[in-house]
Amino acid sequence: MGDLDRALSEELAARRESGLLRRLPQPVTAYTDADAGEHQGARSRVSLGTNDYLGLSRHPEVIAAAQNAVAIYGTGATGSRLTSGNLAVHSDIEAALADFKGTEAALVFPTGYQAAIGTIGALVGPGDLLVSDALNHACLIDGCRLSGATIRVFAHNDAHHARRLLAGRRAFRRCLIVTEGLFSMDGDLAQLAGLAALREEFGCWLMVDDAHGTGVLGDGGVGACAAAGIRADVQMGTLSKALGSSGGFIAGSRTLVEHLVGAARSFLFTTGLPPASAAAASAALCVLRREPERVEAMRRIATKLRKEFVRAGLNVLPGHSPIIPILIGDPLRASAVAAQLDPKYQVAAIRPPTVPAGTSRLRVTATSLLEDADIEEIVEHFRLVVSRVQPA
């Protein structure tokens, strides 16, 4: 065994022992029995781990749009947006996103992760202040760290704490407050009104990563800012969750977008979003705007599933979103529970560092594709498995 493998094997063993080892789950071979073809053992899945809240990733119009884009543009963008890779499907989705979010402009990145790290670094740097929620997604944390600005972290959803951290605001040039809109692992909403008030009081900018709120919150799924009735300077989102595609975006002023095009390194120095992804997201947005009842269907099923989990005695974190975390606590126990759940549900154990120590959980998500008839079986199965796997 070489030196590298020896060092890494020790690290892997330590992670295995503490229940923090991560491995890829069984690959999905098909989503329906009809599609399974040669893949024996593929079964119809009722995914409870997906972020495809509205079931748009396999919508016929969305698939057709992706196929059509491949036929026209090929499989890749072939270069950075600033060189050969700027395609009409990019400007189409950007115009549609700006219209949907009610902003002057929008800019798409190959992933949401890249949208976060590039944008934060393009807005603040050394001498500036970042005020960031303790439960922010890793891409926001990494974006903050990469920027070189001073980072102050406030207790989750605690605008009073954020306010205390802003007491030293005047020592800094710019100040950016960063939060998620709908928190990805807890399923609760940011206190956006409180943060928007701080933005005014201290002369800060507000960035809201609404990866999970887009297509989910507010009238017609416009998102967390619209739902809270506030204006954020920088609205971030992904095409990869409720829009069923892949890619990230920033929506905001024309000036912001013009700045990011030349200053966000994760936009400049990477190949443009694949044409199929851009076209699929445009089609998904069309379906969402035409059929807002999908959002209602998802909300209704989420409320019911959440209520039934609670009734079954599971430790569900409170909230009103399709993200339904079932708290387990210990990472080894959470992994054991996840391993015993029927794989067709595709629910993984969420453990540190994704969530704080002692709060390992199953993160269940409700989608508009779930049916009332599925719920009883799901809840009874979860109840049984959780009660069978005792705390260590």
Ligand SMILES: *Cc1c(COP(=O)(O)O)cnc(C)c1O
């Ligand atoms: C998923 C997620 C992202 C990253 O989006 P990708 O498009 O998957 O890279 C960013 N922020 C939050 C809050 C997320 O949940």
